[in-house]
Amino acid sequence: MREVTEGELRECFVNATRRELEQLPLPGLHETIWAEREYLGWRDPRSSRLGYVVHWRGDALIGVVVRGAPGGLRPGIAAMCSLCHSTQPATQVRMFSARLAGLDGDTGSSIGTYICDALDCSHIIRTGPPHLVTADRVAARSEALLGRITRFTGRVERATRGS
Numbered sequence: 433m434r435e436v437t438e439g440e441l442r443e444c445f446v447n448a449t450r451r452e453l454e455q456l457p458l459p460g461l462h463e464t465i466w467a468e469r470e471y472l473g474w475r476d477p478r479s480s481r482l483g484y485v486v487h488w489r490g491d492a493l494i495g496v497v498v499r500g501a502p503g504g505l506r507p508g509i510a511a512m513c514s515l516c517h518s519t520q521p522a523t524q525v526r527m528f529s530a531r532l533a534g535l536d537g538d539t540g541s542s543i544g545t546y547i548c549d550a551l552d553c554s555h556i557i558r559t560g561p562p563h564l565v566t567a568d569r570v571a572a573r574s575e576a577l578l579g580r581i582t583r584f585t586g587r588v589e590r591a592t593r594g595s
C-alpha cells in the first residue's frame with residue numbers, strides 16, 4: 433500500500449466515535465514496510481478490544497474501527513481469517529465487529545467477521561515454508577486479501593452512511 437500520514441489516518445475512519453478519534457493510538461508508521469502491506473491494521477495497546485484497519489481504495493483512504501469479541505475461540509480447533517483466508521490455531525483468529533454508525537450516531541447495529549487476532553494478515557500471508565510463500569502465491573493472496581478487505585470496509589461505509 434502507499435504510505436499514509438498521521439493526518440490522513442485521523443480523517444479516514446468511517447465509523448469511529450468522537451472519543452475513539454480523540455484517543456486514536458497511532459501505529460509506528462516509520463517502521464512500516466509499505467510494499468508488504470495490503471492494509472494497515474493495529475490494536476489499541478490501552479484497550480484489549482479496539483482495533484483499526486485502514487487501506488487505500490484508489491485515492492481514498494478508508495478506515496474502520498473494529499472491536500474484538502471478549503474471550504476467544506475454543507483453543508485446539510482451527511479457524512480461518514475471513515480476510516486473508518489463512519487457517520490458524522483458533523487463539524490467533526478473533527471475531528471483530530464494526531459499529532455501523534458515524535461520529536454522533538448510534539444505530540446499535542454492527543457487522544462482524546473473523547480476522548487474524550493481531551490484524552496482521554499482510555504478515556501472515558508472507559510467512560511460512562518457502563514453497564508456500566513464493567512470489568506468485570503471495571501476489572495472488574495479496575490481491576485476494578485486498579479485494580476482501582475492500583468489500584468489508586465498503587459494507588461498513590455504506591451502512592454507516594445510510595444510518
Ligand SMILES: [Zn+2]
Pocket residue numbers: 513514515516517518547548552553556
Ligand atoms: Zn488474516
